[in-house]
Amino acid sequence: MPKSETEFVCQSCGWAHPRWVGQCSECGEWNSLVEEQIEQTTGISAASNKPAKSLSLPEVERLSRSFSRFSTGFGELDRVLGSTSDEKGVVQGSVILLAGEPGIGKSTFLTQIGLNMQLSTKKTQKQPVVAYLCGEENPEQILLRIKRLSNSEHKSWEFFTSQQIESSLAALTKLKPAFVIADSAQSFRSRTLTGTAGSVGQVRMVTDKLTEWAKKNNIPVFIVGHVTKGGGIAGPKVLEHIVDVVLEISGERTTDLRLVRAHKNRFGATDEVGVFQMTEAGMEEVLNPSAMLVQSSTAGIPGSVLAGILEGSRPLLIELQALVVRSQLAMPRRVGRGVALSRIQVLAAVLEKHCGLRSSEHDIFLSVAGGLVVREPAIDLGCAVAIASSLANKPVPREIAFVGEVGLLGEVRSVAFGESRIKGLKRLGVSKVISHQTHNTVVAVLKELKLIA
């Protein structure tokens, strides 16, 4: 009989150590090891030496015909998930990890997808179509949410409350639902391991079991995964390579804008972004995000500037707001919301050195209106103009949008996909785009706007 053994698994990277140490030798994390039982194996039997089966190309081709997609009911999400020539959305039998901070709207979103699915498959199937594995909330709470989100009938939902993944999967195999929601990966456990639910070993095993089941039954499974403080999905990043698609919902909880991105997608590109708004009635698609991000009421106020960014392959118009005021502090403040602090510091230095705009005695506050976080250097020019506009206390005309990276020498640099960005912005109603195509330096831009003499 194999002797029972334990190992110490790092909860941050999943590395197993034979004995306890204070620091993980793989990722360097301190105090991250938890004792877990090693899965019992029965040793290598003669049967496992059987030659492996292979598939010929025609066989693979025959198999791939069953590889079809169905819509989630949200065009914005279907675009992120990818498409083939005639179908878009979720691939049958795929496993999708939906990650995001607690309270961002994961359960709400999946419930809505389930409701949409139910509408599209109701006529063809008699079986319950949506199976919900409830690990975090009880079925009553989920029913309340379903009722809030839809007033049609909800007979085709089936709830599973078992924490043990094997027994839920056995029941699912009998039920053959059209769609499975597992909420969340951290709240189930496998009977093959001893660790508590939520430990790295368990989370990985639970995801493994769900994936195996999805492939075998050709039924799509959505798994909820929490993003931890460090930004990792489900604690360690160990789940990312198991699942087919990793979607992340992001957005500030204080605002209602939610962006859905694919970090990994075995069935499509990862450069698309779905834009949603969290409302009373759940997540709603935002078909024209620029209209939501740019308010007309701030036109004509010094410090407000429009800039063009790319979210995925789609150009977006955003509003940058700068507030530059005389500082009371020996070390003036630089505060950014949605913009990196280091960019503000660099731009303030460039404005001082190359444009003669001194801000060393001023506090600079800079934000992207609407709660968006922008990491692209393409907003540099817009930020510089916004700071100059607030400092000079002169407004910038609303019909102009700015696109361009600002170099340390005060030059306006070209940005990726500049041409399509500018075209897209014009489609959004901007009549003039200032970029590296129109001006070479920040000084020239500020002079034309009459922000400096």
Ligand code: TYD
């Ligand atoms: P939830 O989906 O439970 O978040 P998660 O599963 O990611 O932890 O919901 C998050 C928030 O959304 C919650 O604070 C309430 C809010 N909400 C709405 O604004 N509108 C709605 O229709 C619903 C159902 C929830």
Ligand code: MG
């Ligand atoms: Mg939830």
